[in-house]
Amino acid sequence: MAMRIVPKDELVNEIGKKFEPGKWVTLDQQRINAFADCTEDHQFIHIDEEKAAQTPFGGTIAHGFLTLSMLVKMIEGIGIAPENVVMGINYGFDKVRFLAPVRAGKRVRVHAEVLDVTTKDGSRFLIKQGISVEIEGEETPALVAEWLSMVVAG
Numbered sequence: 001m002a003m004r005i006v007p008k009d010e011l012v013n014e015i016g017k018k019f020e021p022g023k024w025v026t027l028d029q030q031r032i033n034a035f036a037d038c039t040e041d042h043q044f045i046h047i048d049e050e051k052a053a054q055t056p057f058g059g060t061i062a063h064g065f066l067t068l069s070m071l072v073k074m075i076e077g078i079g080i081a082p083e084n085v086v087m088g089i090n091y092g093f094d095k096v097r098f099l100a101p102v103r104a105g106k107r108v109r110v111h112a113e114v115l116d117v118t119t120k121d122g123s124r125f126l127i128k129q130g131i132s133v134e135i136e137g138e139e140t141p142a143l144v145a146e147w148l149s150m151v152v153a154g
Helices: 008-014 029-039 064-069
Strands: 004-006 025-027 080-082 085-098 106-119 124-135 143-153
Touching: 004 008, 008 080, 008 106, 008 124, 025 029, 029 064, 064 085, 064 143, 080 085, 080 143
Parallel strands: 004 080
Antiparallel strands: 025 106, 085 143, 106 124, 124 143
């Protein structure tokens, strides 16, 4: 996996291109508990293994927002950027849907493709990526999203 660096005037040619899947990341109970502490979301389904075992999930599950937050890690080295990048910032999401729970201990990875590139002023580029988070061994993804990034080039 490697970030594709593209001349500014060729960024729009990347629309529709898919990337290799990202590296696997484990959402273990320790990470789930740490996220619960940071967000103060201590719902039993996330942190009480004994009580969660009695639910249809059969155990604890990761917070949907934990999975969403892990996109930053999962997408490392994946994507496109114009030459001479000065900085990139999260611009937001046009869509986020949580489709399947991630059981504690499961591995997840990102799949991404370029959906759109909009030039703002010749040096700023709004890049929209279609994102899907695969859960190892499961058919339904954990989440799908349309992620927007603003990239500034010198």
